[in-house]
Amino acid sequence: MQNRVYAIDIVKKEGQEITLLGWVHARRDHGKLVFIDLRDRSGIAQVVLGSSIKNANDLRLEYVVKVTGEVKKRPPAMANEKTPTGHYEVSAKTLEIMSASEATPIPIDSDGYDVDEEVRMKYRYLDLRRERMQRNLRVRHEVARFIRNYLIEKGFWEVDTPILTKSTPEGARDFLVPSRLQHGKFYALPQSPQQYKQLLMIAGVEKYFQIARCFRDEDPRADRAYGEFTQLDMEMSFVMQEDILVLTEDLFTKLCAAVFPEKKIMQTPWPRLTHKEAKAKYGNDKPDLRKDKSNPNELAFCWVLDFPLFTEQTKEDFFHGSGAAKFAPSHHMFTAPHPDDVPFLDTDPMKVRGLQHDMVLNGFEVGGGSVRIHEAKIQEKIFDLIGFSKEQKEQFSYFLNAFAYGAPPHGGIAPGFDRFIYAALGEKSVREVIPFPASAGGYTSVMTAPSEVERSQLDELGIEIKKQKNKK
Amino acid sequence: MQNRVYAIDIVKKEGQEITLLGWVHARRDHGKLVFIDLRDRSGIAQVVLGSSIKNANDLRLEYVVKVTGEVKKRPPAMANEKTPTGHYEVSAKTLEIMSASEATPIPIDSDGYDVDEEVRMKYRYLDLRRERMQRNLRVRHEVARFIRNYLIEKGFWEVDTPILTKSTPEGARDFLVPSRLQHGKFYALPQSPQQYKQLLMIAGVEKYFQIARCFRDEDPRADRAYGEFTQLDMEMSFVMQEDILVLTEDLFTKLCAAVFPEKKIMQTPWPRLTHKEAKAKYGNDKPDLRKDKSNPNELAFCWVLDFPLFTEQTKEDFFHGSGAAKFAPSHHMFTAPHPDDVPFLDTDPMKVRGLQHDMVLNGFEVGGGSVRIHEAKIQEKIFDLIGFSKEQKEQFSYFLNAFAYGAPPHGGIAPGFDRFIYAALGEKSVREVIPFPASAGGYTSVMTAPSEVERSQLDELGIEIKKQKNKK
Numbered sequence: 001m002q003n004r005v006y007a008i009d010i011v012k013k014e015g016q017e018i019t020l021l022g023w024v025h026a027r028r029d030h031g032k033l034v035f036i037d038l039r040d041r042s043g044i045a046q047v048v049l050g051s052s053i054k055n056a057n058d059l060r061l062e063y064v065v066k067v068t069g070e071v072k073k074r075p076p077a078m079a080n081e082k083t084p085t086g087h088y089e090v091s092a093k094t095l096e097i098m099s100a101s102e103a104t105p106i107p108i109d110s111d112g113y114d115v116d117e118e119v120r121m122k123y124r125y126l127d128l129r130r131e132r133m134q135r136n137l138r139v140r141h142e143v144a145r146f147i148r149n150y151l152i153e154k155g156f157w158e159v160d161t162p163i164l165t166k167s168t169p170e171g172a173r174d175f176l177v178p179s180r181l182q183h184g185k186f187y188a189l190p191q192s193p194q195q196y197k198q199l200l201m202i203a204g205v206e207k208y209f210q211i212a213r214c215f216r217d218e219d220p221r222a223d224r225a226y227g228e229f230t231q232l233d234m235e236m237s238f239v240m241q242e243d244i245l246v247l248t249e250d251l252f253t254k255l256c257a258a259v260f261p262e263k264k265i266m267q268t269p270w271p272r273l274t275h276k277e278a279k280a281k282y283g284n285d286k287p288d289l290r291k292d293k294s295n296p297n298e299l300a301f302c303w304v305l306d307f308p309l310f311t312e313q314t315k316e317d318f319f320h321g322s323g324a325a326k327f328a329p330s331h332h333m334f335t336a337p338h339p340d341d342v343p344f345l346d347t348d349p350m351k352v353r354g355l356q357h358d359m360v361l362n363g364f365e366v367g368g369g370s371v372r373i374h375e376a377k378i379q380e381k382i383f384d385l386i387g388f389s390k391e392q393k394e395q396f397s398y399f400l401n402a403f404a405y406g407a408p409p410h411g412g413i414a415p416g417f418d419r420f421i422y423a424a425l426g427e428k429s430v431r432e433v434i435p436f437p438a439s440a441g442g443y444t445s446v447m448t449a450p451s452e453v454e455r456s457q458l459d460e461l462g463i464e465i466k467k468q469k470n471k472k
Numbered sequence: 473m474q475n476r477v478y479a480i481d482i483v484k485k486e487g488q489e490i491t492l493l494g495w496v497h498a499r500r501d502h503g504k505l506v507f508i509d510l511r512d513r514s515g516i517a518q519v520v521l522g523s524s525i526k527n528a529n530d531l532r533l534e535y536v537v538k539v540t541g542e543v544k545k546r547p548p549a550m551a552n553e554k555t556p557t558g559h560y561e562v563s564a565k566t567l568e569i570m571s572a573s574e575a576t577p578i579p580i581d582s583d584g585y586d587v588d589e590e591v592r593m594k595y596r597y598l599d600l601r602r603e604r605m606q607r608n609l610r611v612r613h614e615v616a617r618f619i620r621n622y623l624i625e626k627g628f629w630e631v632d633t634p635i636l637t638k639s640t641p642e643g644a645r646d647f648l649v650p651s652r653l654q655h656g657k658f659y660a661l662p663q664s665p666q667q668y669k670q671l672l673m674i675a676g677v678e679k680y681f682q683i684a685r686c687f688r689d690e691d692p693r694a695d696r697a698y699g700e701f702t703q704l705d706m707e708m709s710f711v712m713q714e715d716i717l718v719l720t721e722d723l724f725t726k727l728c729a730a731v732f733p734e735k736k737i738m739q740t741p742w743p744r745l746t747h748k749e750a751k752a753k754y755g756n757d758k759p760d761l762r763k764d765k766s767n768p769n770e771l772a773f774c775w776v777l778d779f780p781l782f783t784e785q786t787k788e789d790f791f792h793g794s795g796a797a798k799f800a801p802s803h804h805m806f807t808a809p810h811p812d813d814v815p816f817l818d819t820d821p822m823k824v825r826g827l828q829h830d831m832v833l834n835g836f837e838v839g840g841g842s843v844r845i846h847e848a849k850i851q852e853k854i855f856d857l858i859g860f861s862k863e864q865k866e867q868f869s870y871f872l873n874a875f876a877y878g879a880p881p882h883g884g885i886a887p888g889f890d891r892f893i894y895a896a897l898g899e900k901s902v903r904e905v906i907p908f909p910a911s912a913g914g915y916t917s918v919m920t921a922p923s924e925v926e927r928s929q930l931d932e933l934g935i936e937i938k939k940q941k942n943k944k
Contacts (some may be wrong), residue, residue: 099880100641375571435633436668466931
């Protein structure tokens, strides 16, 4: 649009005729003069509409308008010090109403925390207009941009991996997708690209990353949205654990300085604690090392290392051995044992430390990773210890097989993308930083899925809905 | 890894002691001397192993090795002009075998076109080691990088949208995901983020893009992989069709110059044809305007415009009116009618042109888009014309509702990401440019999904597999 100027830029245009495009954010009718705050993605500009502007009186909140007019400096008494454009205003010459608006069902000019979340989700397209949510969208965009530029500069390739795939053993429930071409068979949505990224190392990619969508059918919490989440998935060949820690720490330290300049990292280099120390000193493995937890500008990162490779298996561990075996992976089953502890695999597995690293920010585990096993023999031993059945081993035979053809030593980390932003911003829920999150009940925002489907669709897929038994 | 030098960089290291890490790509045993071509992500370097290197004779193809040694210039007679490092070699001082390899089931030092595709997919992690596939991975990475940098520079925000969502009416079959929390209900995987991107315009994002995964359960072709594909999804507010064309053309023209410097765009500005002209002159709506179709370095873009808004509905059009109505959208049902033709909606709908634009490259439709309807009234009229049932209208009521709250005029385009790379590289199939594509039969590479799942998983989801009727 020619001559279109963003609201925030009127401060540079005094005396010029410009065009503004945006929404009526506020409206004050002073009889002969109508004042509006015109809002666009950049901010807000005041527009003065005189009596010669015919349809000025028709304007209502959230109307979409096109205004042309001259940028003028306000008299000092009329200046508003609270907004960046408060010393200027646009004296309208023409007004075009591009789109009208009914009264919105939720307020847009507040932070929105006091609005019922279900209603916010239903009208997410209005909820996202509020300043706080525009900031969150922008921050999310900027975090992704910074990460990509940093890693690409370091020689990483971004590689995308399938969403329609096979069950991955990350310890949560899979989402299943029935196959139309193979009745009775199912794809699973990936809980993470773990196996693909290891296959990419075997493929010789050497340095891989992806801002990847992951799917877990587990109950939501404040720091975990239902259904899907995003992680920065990274993997490197020919590295030691130290290389992974140094790179990740440098990335996130620089990222915070660039995207959150108002925030301060409490300690660099980040403190490193062993799992034992963390438990002993803080009672948990994701200690909050902030000095003043009420200060929103404190960022306290730390590493937690030397986790035990195994925890005791429980009946709830439905993937690994269905509670029948003694050991479950404390990270995941591809984590390499500490080289000093390999002999204990045969004698006392609970003593084995894993080459796992957890990245903690302000009391949240924002990322986990490890050096991986790259020898089929050790991977097989782990499968046995966690009680894999013959069928489960069979399922992963392709993976063991891949190690037979020159697998480089490799390792990585997968910081949670949503969770990091949530923790860094100190938001109330991870849903505040996801554009269209599912509600706690598993309903999608705006369009309410899941929903019923046509009988014919199920027929094509060869499945049917189980009849409900009467429950009393 | 300290002192690690990429193979390609040995040309800058004459006289220095360096470390190489990589795979044994070729091996020539000359008795006292063993020569290997060591391959890493950057290329190939020759390594000479003398008799003092103990395990030199153990080396086999695809072993992973670490070699330290001195970079030397080869005597002129020994130089190999065919490879970029052919004037140098590394005289090994130490050799470490990091990982052994069995004989690979497929060759890695060829272009791979003559290897059975099913076998290539099964061993995709080996297939990707070949030079051509490494190039394709790198090109894919570079295309994504260029697009992001370009659009971010222009003020676009990257926003991600849900994968677990509701059926979207793009005219293909949906993949369904049964809900565990709501038995009998299903999520659908998005056929495109079409509605979300329009909602983002209503949310005031103004300039949006996403390199987005899309899912369609339709039969694969050479230019269409089964199941999932990737598109560059873009949407802008306050634009005319011309703005979209100019931006897209500038992006792809500069992208080609940067990523495919050896290729030449035949005509700039890109030729524009009306749908009628294209049909009359070339017999189809995606004309191949290359002068010499056997020249791999010709890129002939064009725009096709002025499509009819509707085509005649067929019985196969199972989404729109199940073949019962007269009209089906020729692009999709959100495309705005040409303003001059709006009256024909009531009198002769087949006469209405849509504000649709197709981007064509070398005879492939590599992208389509449109200016969208932003008025609920017109959108409702389209729903009626395509024969939407009351239930279908009900399903989209949230979308019409969104237009009631200040929807800006908007439009966009969605170039196919895989398909553009496939067309630009002149590859034999789109699967050649996707890291882990599904086979034509719908099987995923490496790990063979779809697969059977546990009875207990189906129970949790409240579904069962329909008993097969005996077919004769």
